[in-house]
Amino acid sequence: MPLGMISQMRDNNTKLVSKRCFLVTLFIGLSINVVITYLLATIQDPNSWSGDDEDVTQLSLNEDQAPKYLGDLSPSFTEAYKYTPFSKTTDSILISFIPDFGVDRIEYQYESTAAPTASQTSTDLNAIPSAVYITRYRFGFPMRGQYWDSVGWTPGGGRAFFDRYSKQIIERAGTHAGFETPKWWPISTENYRMPIRPSWSGFILNTLFYSLICLFVYCSPRFLRIRYRRSNNLCISCGYAIENLDTCPECGLE
Numbered sequence: 001m002p003l004g005m006i007s008q009m010r011d012n013n014t015k016l017v018s019k020r021c022f023l024v025t026l027f028i029g030l031s032i033n034v035v036i037t038y039l040l041a042t043i044q045d046p047n048s049w050s051g052d053d054e055d056v057t058q059l060s061l062n063e064d065q066a067p068k069y070l071g072d073l074s075p076s077f078t079e080a081y082k083y084t085p086f087s088k089t090t091d092s093i094l095i096s097f098i099p100d101f102g103v104d105r106i107e108y109q110y111e112s113t114a115a116p117t118a119s120q121t122s123t124d125l126n127a128i129p130s131a132v133y134i135t136r137y138r139f140g141f142p143m144r145g146q147y148w149d150s151v152g153w154t155p156g157g158g159r160a161f162f163d164r165y166s167k168q169i170i171e172r173a174g175t176h177a178g179f180e181t182p183k184w185w186p187i188s189t190e191n192y193r194m195p196i197r198p199s200w201s202g203f204i205l206n207t208l209f210y211s212l213i214c215l216f217v218y219c220s221p222r223f224l225r226i227r228y229r230r231s232n233n234l235c236i237s238c239g240y241a242i243e244n245l246d247t248c249p250e251c252g253l254e
Helices: 003-043 159-177 200-231
Strands: 054-059 077-085 103-111 131-139 146-154
Touching (some): 003 131, 003 200
């Protein structure tokens, strides 16, 4: 077979291997991202943060940037706050001495004095609370890539109102509320839920971050091997001694 044809075949194989390598490392990066996010969500309870250890920041968000899936079940959006932990209380989690990382929460507040108020004795089942709060628990490292939401409101209303309103909230929230941790998990409570919804910017950046790490781990030995062969006048493909030849007589690489 002519050397030119052999060289062309090797080039095609190299491109195919490179494409396959990229897809494999991307899949591995995605898998690592999801596993780490779920691990963070199942070992850290954001509700365990003590007030003195929280960094609270008011966010400048407009109504379009706030969750809108509750629709007419809540008043208008007013403001949002971000809570970032530095440590956790000693009785909150299995590993209480490890500082919180890869987790924060955002509280979206919906309030209106003009909204119909469901008082504790209200018989109006179609009323909506005067204040609704969506607390978004976000997980991921290095960026926050997935989340689950918890919805609360004041005032609570009577029992009939509470049952009807909470049912509607659950239906509207859907996958935003995440799902319960497995029953076999030792800290399976309502404070530990698994995030389903992605925050796309953080999710994509985390996936690329872990993919690049995998790519570096995969390519480093190959890079060192090529560098060694070049410095010793060996073919970078098969390792055959080529000295000053332009074409490898063994594999046909130019």
